[in-house]
Amino acid sequence: MSSPENSGHADVTLGRLEDLPAPYRAELGALNLVPLWPSLRAVLPPGKPAARTMATAWSYEALRPLLMQAGALTPIEKAERRVLVLANPGHGLEKMQATPAIYLGMQLLLPGEWAPSHRHTPNAVRMVVEGVGAWTNVDGQKCVMERGDLILTPTGLWHEHGHDGTEPVVWLDVLDLPLMYYMEASYHINGTRQAVKSGRSEQRYGQGGVVPTPAYDQRQPDYPLLRYPWKDVKAALERLAADDPALQQVQVSYVNPATGQDAENVLGFHALMLRPGQTLQLPARSPAMVFHQIEGAAEVRVLDAVFALAQADTCCAPGYSELVLRNLSSTEAAFLFIADESPLHRKLGVYEVRDGAAKMPVGPRPV
Secondary structure (H helix, E strand, O other): OOOHHHOOOOOOOOOOHHHOOHHHHHHHHHOOOOOOHHHHHHHOOOOOOOOOOOOEEEOHHHHHHHHHHHHHHOOHHHHOOOEEEOOOOOOOHHHOOOOOOOEEEEEEEOOOOEEEEEEEOOOEEEEEEEOOOEEEEEOOEEEEOOOOOEEEEOOOOOEEEEEOOOOOEEEEEEEOHHHHHHOOOOOEEEOOOOOOOOOOHHHHHOOOOOOOOHHHOOOOOOOOOOEEOHHHHHHHHHHHHHHOOOOOOEEEEOEOOOOOOEOOOOOEEEEEEEOOOOEEEEOEEOOOEEEEEEEOOEEEEEOOEEEEEOOOOEEEEOOOOOEEEEEOOOOOOEEEEEEEOHHHHHHHOOOOEEOOOOOOOOOOOOO
16 A cells, blocks of 8 residues: 555646746735745655754864953953854854754853843753852752753743852853744843842752652742752763663653653753763654763764764754764763753654654554
C-alpha cells in the first residue's frame, strides 16, 4: 500500500508572482492581499523545515577580551546589562538570536556594580561562566552565583544582579526573547532595589525526591527552585554514570521539583556528561539546541561543521540535525550544559525524533 506522502498527484512547479499581470499585482497590493501559491513552497517546504539557523560556535577565549573591553568602555549605568550577544549569522546579526526561540548573551558584572532591578516577559536563565562574589536577587531571593550554577529568572519575576567580590564575573544568559519578540509580547518594567527575603530555594527543594508538604508550606510558588548549584548537578551525573556503566547518554534535566515538569515553560535545560574518550551520537530532533562547555573539552559534529569546545565555549545546532559528541580527553570526563526548544515543540504538538525517515509528529495517518 502506498503511503499518503507518496500518493496522489506529483509535486508541480507552482506559478511565480512575476507570471501575474502587473496591474493585477498592484490591485492585490492596494488591498493588502498576497497570492499564496508563489510562496507556498517557502512556507511549507517538502520533507522538513528550511532552517535559517546555522551551526555556529563562539569561542570564550576570543570573546572574553572584548567583553572586558566593554567593561572599560561602558559603565553599568549606561548599559543596565553589559552583554555581548551571541548572534547566529543565519538569522542576521541584527536579529540577536542564536536559534528560532533562543537568545544567548555573555554578561559581565564588575566588582561593586549593581545591574538594576527589572522584570520582563521573556523567561531567562543564567549559567555562570567565571568569577565569584556576584549574586542575583530573584523576587527577593538572593542567589549566589558560582561557576556552573543555573539560576532562573522566569517571566514576570523581579531580578537584579550585584557584585560584592574582587574579580569580574561572567555568565551566559539564555532567554526565549526571539519568541516573545515575534509574538509582540516582549517588554520590561524597571524597579527599585529589592529587599532580601529569608530562605533559599535550594535548601527547601534541593533534595531529590522530597519537597515541602503543601499543608505546611502555603506559599507554593510557581517556580519553587531558582538556583541549581553545579556541585549538586555534577554529583548527580557522576552517580548516574557509576550506577549504570552501560548507559550511553548520561544526562539530567533541570525540572520544577514541585511538578516534575521543565524548569521553565518554553525552553528546556539539561546537563550532559561524556565519559573519558566517549563518542555519543544523538538522533535528529525537531528542536534546535545549544551546547555550553562547563568542564573539560568536547567535539560537536553537526551537519558539515565540527566544533572543538574548550571550557566556556558555546555552540548551537539547528533542528532536524543529527549530532555527534566526543570527549576530547581519554582520562577526564567532559560536562556540557544544554538548552533546547523541546518544551515549546511539545506544547505546540510539533516535537519529533527522526530515525532516518520523514515523520509527522501528530495525529493518525489516513489509510
